[in-house]
Amino acid sequence: MSYPFLKGHGTENDFVVLPDADGNVHGELSEDRVRALCDRRAGIGGDGVLRAVRRDGGWFMDYRNSDGSVSEMCGNGIRVFARYLHEREGEPFPMKIHTRDGIKVLDRTGDDFTADMGAPEVFAATEVTVTGRSYPAAHVSMGNPHAVVFVDNLAEAGSLDEEPEHDDSVYPDGVNVEFVVRRGEHHVAMRVHERGSGETRSCGTGACAVAVATSLVDEAPRGTPYRIDVPGGTLTVVWTEDDRVLLTGPAVLVAEGLTDL
Numbered sequence: 001m002s003y004p005f006l007k008g009h010g011t012e013n014d015f016v017v018l019p020d021a022d023g024n025v026h027g028e029l030s031e032d033r034v035r036a037l038c039d040r041r042a043g044i045g046g047d048g049v050l051r052a053v054r055r056d057g058g059w060f061m062d063y064r065n066s067d068g069s070v071s072e073m074c075g076n077g078i079r080v081f082a083r084y085l086h087e088r089e090g091e092p093f094p095m096k097i098h099t100r101d102g103i104k105v106l107d108r109t110g111d112d113f114t115a116d117m118g119a120p121e122v123f124a125a126t127e128v129t130v131t132g133r134s135y136p137a138a139h140v141s142m143g144n145p146h147a148v149v150f151v152d153n154l155a156e157a158g159s160l161d162e163e164p165e166h167d168d169s170v171y172p173d174g175v176n177v178e179f180v181v182r183r184g185e186h187h188v189a190m191r192v193h194e195r196g197s198g199e200t201r202s203c204g205t206g207a208c209a210v211a212v213a214t215s216l217v218d219e220a221p222r223g224t225p226y227r228i229d230v231p232g233g234t235l236t237v238v239w240t241e242d243d244r245v246l247l248t249g250p251a252v253l254v255a256e257g258l259t260d261l
């Protein structure tokens, strides 16, 4: 049996989009199927899967990491998802999208898409260990968990092939780890090891967590735009006076077809 799919990315964080309006095409998407779809040699390839299911008069983004695990939220994925809904399902902007982390509002300005990611949660500082070296980390939740580590040089994080070690009592479901260097005023660069996907070229929720952690260190006024360079491009994040994190960046659809996977 063949199924329609699309492929898209946001700052090179790439996804397989699975249209499944009535939720009965893919049923309970198994971890094995997600892994097969995301396989870069034997599959379509992607850092994750975005299954589009109708819900409550709108759409639900069923996000899976490339290892098949579920995450609450994906900031790059939801911009790709919004573009898909606009171009293929005729949904107008601004649009509301249901996620495991509640409803998010997406808007578009030219080639840029902005996701209102809601309020961050900031917890007590923690620690992560990478290739035997421990680093202090800011603990920020954007619906999904992040550990933000400030370093002098992004190469310090090494190849990021291995999952950073973390305290299971702090992050019982694992954690996304961002390594951050300063580039200028309100401007940083980051690399990320994503829970369930390994090192990726970008992470939208990670960029939000980095902007929140950095603006707290800077004591920057709310509303200050932060430029976050990622290996796959640039994202802009604003933490507003009324405690919403706005993530802006590109989202593109690059292919579509049928898959037997």
Ligand SMILES: N[C@@H](CCC[C@H](N)C(=O)O)C(=O)O
Residues within 6 Å of the ligand: 013, 048, 065, 070, 071, 072, 073, 074, 075, 076, 077, 144, 145, 176, 194, 195, 196, 197, 202, 203, 204, 205, 206
């Ligand atoms: N790439 C995403 C985050 C995807 C989920 C993450 N790996 C997790 O398990 O929480 C983004 O752009 O936010």
